[in-house]
Amino acid sequence: MESPVQQVEAENDQLLVDRARLGDRHAFDLLVLKYQTRLFSLVSRLVSNQSDAMDVLQDTFVKAYRSLHTFRGESAFYTWLYRIAVNTAKNHLAARSKESRDVSVDDEGTSELSVMQDLATPDQEAGAEELQSAILESIERLPEDLKHALTLRELEGMSYDEIAVAMNCPIGTVRSRIFRARDHVVQEISERFPGTFSS
DSSP: OOOHHHHHHHHHHHHHHHHHHTTOHHHHHHHHHHHHHHHHHHHHHHSOSHHHHHHHHHHHHHHHHHTGGGOOSSSOHHHHHHHHHHHHHHHHHHHHHHHOOOOOOOGGGGGGOOOOTTBOOTTOGGGHHHHHHHHHHHHHTSOHHHHHHHIIIIISOOOHHHHHHHHTSOHHHHHHHHHHHHHHHHHHHHHHSTTOBOO
């Protein structure tokens, strides 16, 4: 169930969408201003190059504007945007992988990396930076569907229901992907840093 605040936000978004459909560009600009920072936070974790991330963000809003007629209000507008952003990022990465297999890890993401809630860091401050870097690298090596699911859950804090809508798949698939992603990262990091994760 949506909270009263979420209901009001959904209604406000729907009003702006309706106005934008009628050709009111200012209404769509308001939606862009409302969500661009949160979307860029997501995109910049899926696409490590900041310039490319900006391109993906712009493409996301262009596609969203052109597809406004398909938004039915069955999910939050923010969740609908996420689905477009994830697909746009996925297409961008697929295109880039054909050009080069060069994969980099964005250091800016390390400070917000709380991917593993059971990470035992109190006595490991000296190696924390190296450990978090290793976790990010491990996430980067995940298959795209697992990486996207884990990113949406752990870095963006989306619910399983929201991720299911954003990734256009059943909630059971979401749970499976997140479990597999976490399990892969935990096993890989445990091999490199024995004793890192609590039992």
